[in-house]
Amino acid sequence: MHLDQQQALRELHGDYAPLLWRFVMRLVHDRAQAEDVVQETLLRAWQHPEVLTREPNALRAWLFTVARNLVIDDWRSARHRHEFGTVQLPETPDYDQTERVLDAWLVGDALESLSPDHREVIRQAYFGGKDTASIAEALEIPEGTVKSRLHYGLRALRLALEERGVSG
Incomplete structure (x- = not known):
């Protein structure tokens, strides 16, 4: 040029x-x-x-x-x-929640197989977010008993999950 x-x-x-x-x-x-x-x-x-x-x-x-x-x-x-603009972004796809729901169902079913005492300390510790002292105070039992129930309750929960086909 x-x-x-x-x-x-x-x-x-x-x-x-x-x-x-x-x-x-x-x-x-x-x-x-x-x-x-x-x-x-x-x-x-x-x-x-x-x-x-x-x-x-x-x-x-x-x-x-x-x-x-x-x-x-x-x-x-x-x-x-065939193409058009939009001010809003398309909704983001949700991940398939099926596995999460099935896991929750399996854990809930396994928890039901535990004794009420073991189930209660696990529920308060893991689902309620409480420490052993708070659980002991709420259930009016010694802290050592809470620790023992957590230990044996989690062991029984692991066995119950394995029986249901969950390997960990």
């Missing part, structure tokens, strides 16, 4: 890019798409240097016609018919 062609293209961009962008924005209401259309319009002018020799009104008409046709072509395209 010759120096005078480069200068002509710079002037073309400076003179018409803002006008074309505003025109295309009124048609598409999308900044990125408007910028793409303006760039493509100016690229086509560069590919047809004879356009640059036209009088200003004819040049302007040619540029606006090319921009309008690019927008119309995009509207008619398969991409436009």
Whole structure:
């Protein structure tokens, strides 16, 4: 490209890019798409240097016609018919909760097989988040008894889960 062609293209961009962008924005209401259309319009002018020799009104008409046709072509395209923008992101897929539900059911069933004393200390410790002192106070038993029930209760729970096919 010759120096005078480069200068002509710079002037073309400076003179018409803002006008074309505003025109295309009124048609598409999308900044990125408007910028793409303006760039493509100016690229086509560069590919047809004879356009640059036209009088200003004819040049302007040619540029606006090319921009309008690019927008119309995009509207008619398969991409436009089958794709659409949205402000909201699609919902994120939830992971399959089946295994979690089955695990909860297995643990609940195994807990039911324990003695009420063992089941209660495990429930308060693991599901209630209490420490041994709080459990001892709530059940009115010594802390040592709570520790013993937790130990034997968890061992019985592990065996009950293994009987149900859960390996750990």
